[in-house]
Amino acid sequence: xxxxxxxxxxxxxxxxxxxxxxxxxxxxxxxxxxxxxxxxxxxxxxxxxxxxxxxxxxxxxxxxxxxxxxxxxxxxxxxxxxxxxxxxxxxxxxxxxxxxxxxxxxxxxxxxxxxxxxxxxxxxxxxxxxxxxxxxxxxxxxxxxxxxxxxxxxxxxxxxxxxxxxxxxxxxxxxxxxxxxxxxxxxxxxxxxxxxxxxxxxxxxxxxxxxxxxxxxxxxxxxxxxxxxxxxxxxxxxxxxxxxxxxxxxxxxxxxxxxxxxxxxxxxxxxxxxxxxxxxxxxxxxxxxxxxxxxxxxxxxxxxxxxxxxxxxxxxxxxxxxxxxxxxxxxxxxxxxxxxxxxxxxxxxxxxxxxxxxxxxxxxxxxxxxxxxxxxxxxxxxxxxxxxxxxxxxxxxxxxxxxxxxxxxxxxxxxxxxxxxxxxxxxxxxxxxxxxxxxxxxx
Amino acid sequence: xxxxxxxxxxxxxxxxxxxxxxxxxxxxxxxxxxxxxxxxxxxxxxxxxxxxxxxxxxxxxxxxxxxxxxxxxxxxxxxxxxxxxxxxxxxxxxxxxxxxxxxxxxxxxxxxxxxxxxxxxxxxxxxxxxxxxxxxxxxxxxxxxxxxxxxxxxxxxxxxxxxxxxxxxxxxxxxxxxxxxxxxxxxxxxxxxxxxxxxxxxxxxxxxxxxxxxxxxxxxxxxxxxxxxxxxxxxxxxxxxxxxxxxxxxxxxxxxxxxxxxxxxxxxxxxxxxxxxxxxxxxxxxxxxxxxxxxxxxxxxxxxxxxxxxxxxxxxxxxxxxxxxxxxxxxxxxxxxxxxxxxxxxxxxxxxxxxxxxxxxxxxxxxxxxxxxxxxxxxxxxxxxxxxxxxxxxxxxxxxxxxxxxxxxxxxxxxxxxxxxxxxxxxxxxxxxxxxxxxxxxx
Numbered sequence: 001x002x003x004x005x006x007x008x009x010x011x012x013x014x015x016x017x018x019x020x021x022x023x024x025x026x027x028x029x030x031x032x033x034x035x036x037x038x039x040x041x042x043x044x045x046x047x048x049x050x051x052x053x054x055x056x057x058x059x060x061x062x063x064x065x066x067x068x069x070x071x072x073x074x075x076x077x078x079x080x081x082x083x084x085x086x087x088x089x090x091x092x093x094x095x096x097x098x099x100x101x102x103x104x105x106x107x108x109x110x111x112x113x114x115x116x117x118x119x120x121x122x123x124x125x126x127x128x129x130x131x132x133x134x135x136x137x138x139x140x141x142x143x144x145x146x147x148x149x150x151x152x153x154x155x156x157x158x159x160x161x162x163x164x165x166x167x168x169x170x171x172x173x174x175x176x177x178x179x180x181x182x183x184x185x186x187x188x189x190x191x192x193x194x195x196x197x198x199x200x201x202x203x204x205x206x207x208x209x210x211x212x213x214x215x216x217x218x219x220x221x222x223x224x225x226x227x228x229x230x231x232x233x234x235x236x237x238x239x240x241x242x243x244x245x246x247x248x249x250x251x252x253x254x255x256x257x258x259x260x261x262x263x264x265x266x267x268x269x270x271x272x273x274x275x276x277x278x279x280x281x282x283x284x285x286x287x288x289x290x291x292x293x294x295x296x297x298x299x300x301x302x303x304x305x306x307x308x309x310x311x312x313x314x315x316x317x318x319x320x321x322x323x324x325x326x327x328x329x330x331x332x333x334x335x336x337x338x339x340x341x342x343x344x345x346x347x348x349x350x351x352x353x354x355x356x357x358x359x360x361x362x363x364x365x366x367x368x369x370x371x372x373x374x375x376x377x378x379x380x381x382x383x384x385x386x387x388x389x390x391x392x393x394x395x396x397x398x399x400x401x402x403x404x405x406x407x408x409x410x411x412x413x414x415x416x417x418x419x420x421x422x423x424x425x426x427x428x429x430x431x432x433x434x435x436x437x438x439x440x441x442x443x
Numbered sequence: 444x445x446x447x448x449x450x451x452x453x454x455x456x457x458x459x460x461x462x463x464x465x466x467x468x469x470x471x472x473x474x475x476x477x478x479x480x481x482x483x484x485x486x487x488x489x490x491x492x493x494x495x496x497x498x499x500x501x502x503x504x505x506x507x508x509x510x511x512x513x514x515x516x517x518x519x520x521x522x523x524x525x526x527x528x529x530x531x532x533x534x535x536x537x538x539x540x541x542x543x544x545x546x547x548x549x550x551x552x553x554x555x556x557x558x559x560x561x562x563x564x565x566x567x568x569x570x571x572x573x574x575x576x577x578x579x580x581x582x583x584x585x586x587x588x589x590x591x592x593x594x595x596x597x598x599x600x601x602x603x604x605x606x607x608x609x610x611x612x613x614x615x616x617x618x619x620x621x622x623x624x625x626x627x628x629x630x631x632x633x634x635x636x637x638x639x640x641x642x643x644x645x646x647x648x649x650x651x652x653x654x655x656x657x658x659x660x661x662x663x664x665x666x667x668x669x670x671x672x673x674x675x676x677x678x679x680x681x682x683x684x685x686x687x688x689x690x691x692x693x694x695x696x697x698x699x700x701x702x703x704x705x706x707x708x709x710x711x712x713x714x715x716x717x718x719x720x721x722x723x724x725x726x727x728x729x730x731x732x733x734x735x736x737x738x739x740x741x742x743x744x745x746x747x748x749x750x751x752x753x754x755x756x757x758x759x760x761x762x763x764x765x766x767x768x769x770x771x772x773x774x775x776x777x778x779x780x781x782x783x784x785x786x787x788x789x790x791x792x793x794x795x796x797x798x799x800x801x802x803x804x805x806x807x808x809x810x811x812x813x814x815x816x817x818x819x820x821x822x823x824x825x826x827x828x829x830x831x832x833x834x835x836x837x838x839x840x841x842x843x844x845x846x847x848x849x850x851x852x853x854x855x856x857x858x859x860x861x862x863x864x865x866x867x868x869x870x871x872x873x874x875x876x877x878x879x880x881x882x883x884x885x886x
Contacts, residue, residue: 024641028661149626156627163606163622163664179606179622183592184599198467216689218471219682221606221664238681239662242688246659249692250776253699257772257862258765266777267787271794275801278769282762282806289761290813293754300750307743310753311736314870317757318732319725321764322701322863326721329700333693334709344710351714358718363729370733419700419862420765427757 003036010041015048022049031060043072055084063096070101079108086160087113088133088240091120120234128211129204131244132225132234137165139191141174146187148177161237164222167191171231173199173224201226204233208244213338215241252336256329256418258285281420288424292431299435302443308375309438312385313431319363320392320430321423327352327400328422332414335404342409345402352401353394360393384438391437392430399425446479453484458491465492474503486515498527506539513544522551529603530556531576531683534563563677571654572647574687575668575677580608582634584617589630591620604680607665610634614674616642616667644669647676651687656781658684695779699772699861701728724863731867735874742878745886751818752881755828756874762806763835763873764866770795770843771865775857778847785852788845795844796837803836827881834880835873842868 009017022030022045030049034042034057046069049057058066058081070078082090082105090109094102094117106114116134123129137159139148148165156162165182167175175195185194201224202211214223215238223241225234254261258281262269269277296313303309331348334340340348364386371382400422404414452460465473465488473492477485477500489512492500501509501524513521525533525548533552537545537560549557559577566572580602582591591608599605608625610618618638628637644667645654657666658681666684668677697704701724705712712720739756746752774791777783783791807829814825843865847857 026639026641026643026661152626156623162626179626180599183595183605183622183626196469198469200469216682216685218469219685221681238664238685239659242659242662242681242685245685245688245692246780249688249696250780253692253696253772253776256696256699257768259769259772265780265782266773267782267790267794271797271801274794274798275805278766278798278802279805282765282769282802283809285765286758286762286806286810289758292757292761296757297751297754300753303753304747304750307747308740310743310746310756311740313753313756314735314739314760314874315729315732317760318735318863318867318870319729321866322725322728323721325700325862326702326725329696329702330709333696337689337693337708339708339710347710351710351717354714355717355721358714359722359725362718362722363725366726367729419768420761423764423866424761427761431757 003033006033007037007041010045018045019048019050022053027053027056028060030057034061035065039068043069051080052084055081059085059089063093066093067097067101070097070105075108078105082109086133086135087116087120087234088131088160088237091117091130094121123204126208127204128202128206128208128223128225128236129234131208131211131240132204132236133160134234135159136222136224136235137162138168138232139165139177141167141169141190141192141195143167143191144187145182145185145189145194148182148191152179152182161222161235164235165191166224166232166235167195168232173201173226173230173232175199176224199224202236203228209248209336211236212241212244212248216245248336252332252415255413255415256332258282258416258418258420285420285424289427292424292427295428295431296435299439302435302439306438306442308381309435309442312388312434315367316385316388316392316430316434317423317427319389320396320426321419323356323359323393324396324400324422324426325419327355327397328404328418331401331404332418335408335414340405342405345405348401348405349398352397356394356397359397360390363393364390380441384434384441388430388434388437391433392426395429395433396422396426399429446476449476450480450484453488461488462491462493465496470496470499471503473500477504478508482511486512494523498524502528502532506536509536510540510544513540513547518551521548525552529576529578530559530563530677531574531603531680534560534573537564566647569651570647571645571649571651571666571668571679572677574651574654574683575647575679576603577677578602579665579667579678580605581611581675582608582620584610584612584633584635584638586610586634587630588625588628588632588637591625591634592630595622595625604665604678607678608634609667609675609678610638611675616644616669616673616675618642619667642667645679646671652691652779654679655684655687655691659688691779695775695858698856698858699775701725701859701861701863728863728867732870735867735870738871738874739878742882745878745882749881749885751824752878752885755831755877758810759828759831759835759873759877760866760870762832763839763869764862766799766802766836767839767843767865767869768862770798770840771847771861774844774847775861778851778857783848785848788848791844791848792841795840799837799840802840803833806836807833823884827877827884831873831877831880834876835869838872838876839865839869842872 006021034045037045094105120129137152137156152162163179165177166173167177175197176199177191177195181194200214200218203226211223221238222235224232225236227233251261260277262277331340367389368382368386371385372379375381403417407414407417449464477488480488537548563572580595580599595605606622608620609616618640619642620634620638624637643657643661646669654666664681665678667675668679670676694704703720705720774783810832811825811829814828815822818824846860850857850860
């Protein structure tokens with residue numbers, strides 16, 4: 001939908017046309033269209049959205065827009081939206097809202113819903129509990145397919161996902177039945193006969209990254225969440241799991257480039273916030289790099305006597321850093337995808353060692369030939385650089401693969417052991433190796 | 444399930460126990476259990492899997508195991524598996540198989556299926572067509588809810604997803620109806636009354652990354668795929684979209700660390716393959732770094748006269764590289780998530796410029812104070828380093844944000860414009876800036 005056309009219609013008070021446009025658009029696109037409007041127009045346009053779609057659009061908006069609308073709503077409008085809003089979207093909204101709006105909202109929901117909201121708000125930030133919703137279809141063992149279909153017809157419209165039904169006994173989960181089974185199996189079969197009993201589930205405190213991994217591993221549409229007494233309290237749906245996946249990848253990538261992750265997209269983060277996210281790591285890495293610098297001064301005599309030595313420093317440092325970050329990146333990603341574990345550390349080291357010998361030999365040879373040809377057949381010089389490079393690459397790859405695994409083991413995020421930190425460490429090693437070999441062979 | 448117990452039962456020929464274990468396990472876990480077995484046991488165990496689950500397990504196996512089984516199967520067994528295998532899984536398997544096995548399989552499917560397979564095999568590798576499946580539920584405009592439910596009951600069990608039904612007219616897609624609608628709406632309503640007509644769809648040649656983005660944006664369970672004549676030819680399901688998402692993030696992360704991405708997990712890639720994936724970029728970057736080295740030799744007189752100058756090179760190079768990769772990383776990720784576009788280039792540059800001034804001023808000041816205190820109150824020396832650092836950071840952040848956007852614009856993968864390449868470029872800049880400032884202020 002073209003924004004300008006829409007705005008023209010709105011300003012010309014062509015509400016009937018506006019309404020029919022909103023009628024065919026989907027909720028995500030309406031929310032994105034509204035996000036470009038001024039507050040006043042936003043409120044006007046929101047009121048023109050068909051009633052059955054309003055809550056869906058509301059759920060897709062960012063919290064600033066939601067807050068503005070909540071302030072403008074009459075009590076009746078607010079209650080209507082809250083009635084249609086799923087539990088997980090309600091909680092997401094409350095987590096971002098100022099206290100006065102939270103109070104206003106809690107006053108306008110039923111006691112039962114208020115209690116549920118308060119429980120969910122108390123789950124840790126990155127847990128399954130914090131992203132679950134409490135709407136799901138629960139059935140009994142002796143329910144028949146026909147009865148289940150009737151039940152869903154009556155209440156299903158209010159449930160976020162009806163495609164997996166949960167069979168409960170004393171609030172404990174004993175089996176699951178898919179809507180596909182209900183739609184294709186004989187009317188008289190009971191849940192007891194149909195249900196799968198090997199159930200994949202998580203607890204309220206399970207990390208949401210683990211939740212996303214289960215969705216991807218088992219191709220799930222929904223995942224039941226149990227409390228500490230193994231009673232079923234909610235479900236996580238696949239759309240939320242996908243959001244977690246994207247967010248976690250972004251967070252890892254950001255950390256791997258030595259930044260504190262931002263929760264908002266690039267343009268929505270202020271210049272100051274960007275600077276604040278970037279300075280701490282830069283400062284730490286800068287101070288670490290001065291160590292390398294002060295080590296260089298120790299070899300002052302060497303490069304005063306042979307200034308050419310200095311010119312190979314960037315190549316050695318960069319190549320070492322690149323080799324180290326190649327290894328650390330693969331291991332960090334392997335850990336994130338649950339493919340590499342701490343117990344594999346010796347297997348990883350042995351593999352990286354062999355790779356580093358191949359890579360190192362190849363690059364060292366290329367350097368030896370280049371330097372021998374360029375610098376008047378100076379064999380000793382070319383050998384010094386070549387040997388230093390080989391040693392640097394072996395050490396870089398070992399550091400690169402060990403550190404993320406160690407970080408994981410001591411419950412640090414492996415992603416911080418990426419390129420920048422590895423580069424700084426490898427720099428120091430490569431300088432020491434280089435000058436030791438060079439002074440011995442050349443001076 | 445514990446592998447050892449399972450193996451003991453299998454070797455003791457306790458087939459009844461093995462069968463009941465396999466009966467309750469889910470397909471993903473069975474496939475992972477089988478992956479740890481020897482070929483002979485694998486074949487034996489596979490034959491004990493309950494018939495209705497065998498194709499699901501087969502689809503979850505890697506292509507080496509699949510190839511072994513296909514070789515061992517009788518014609519009858521092969522045909523049974525192929526009948527139950529979804530089209531997308533069949534095509535995935537064929538893409539990895541040697542020619543003789545492909546022939547054997549194509550001989551054992553119906554002509555109709557063979558034609559479909561050949562069409563899908565011809566779609567470009569990373570396209571929607573290559574990951575779609577051809578099984579879906581199609582209905583007519585005048586079908587009623589009751590008739591639709593009956594239709595699904597009859598044929599639905601063979602369709603990969605029945606939760607979105609597609610209303611076709613002359614093979615063109617005119618609307619979609621969700622299973623939720625079918626289950627909750629009145630039996631006598633027709634599809635025409637129920638269907639949504641604002642349909643999100645892709646074409647066979649749409650990039651699969653774009654497909655994954657649509658799933659995440661619109662929280663879809665399935666997405667219809669149309670051919671060039673706008674006729675519906677298949678659907679992509681959410682589980683495949685999730686796989687694409689994970690793979691694409693891994694691919695980006697790998698490329699950002701200057702490696703050619705591997706299609707297999709870390710341990711499944713051979714040492715030689717790892718080395719081959721890493722050497723080309725290292726070689727290219729190494730040769731680029733020698734440029735920085737040869738620039739340094741131009742300033743030989745400067746650091747022969749003042750050797751201390753050399754000791755600040757690592758700090759300047761590392762900080763410049765880190766600043767540049769922070770910016771490039773955020774922009775690369777922003778492009779991947781469709782949040783940043785080439786048209787934003789001036790907005791991005793202005794933002795990064797302001798951030799770099801804040802970050803640069805802060806880090807430069809920290810350096811000026813440190814050097815002033817450490818090196819006998821040498822104000823000129825500390826100012827040279829500080830100024831060089833500020834200039835390096837501004838240039839690094841601008842290079843870091845511009846290059847990924849330019850890459851995108853000329854249809855290169857922005858991910859290659861990450862840390863390693865940026866670092867090498869920024870190194871050269873920082874060395875030139877540094878020695879120019881230092882020679883002017885200090886010599």
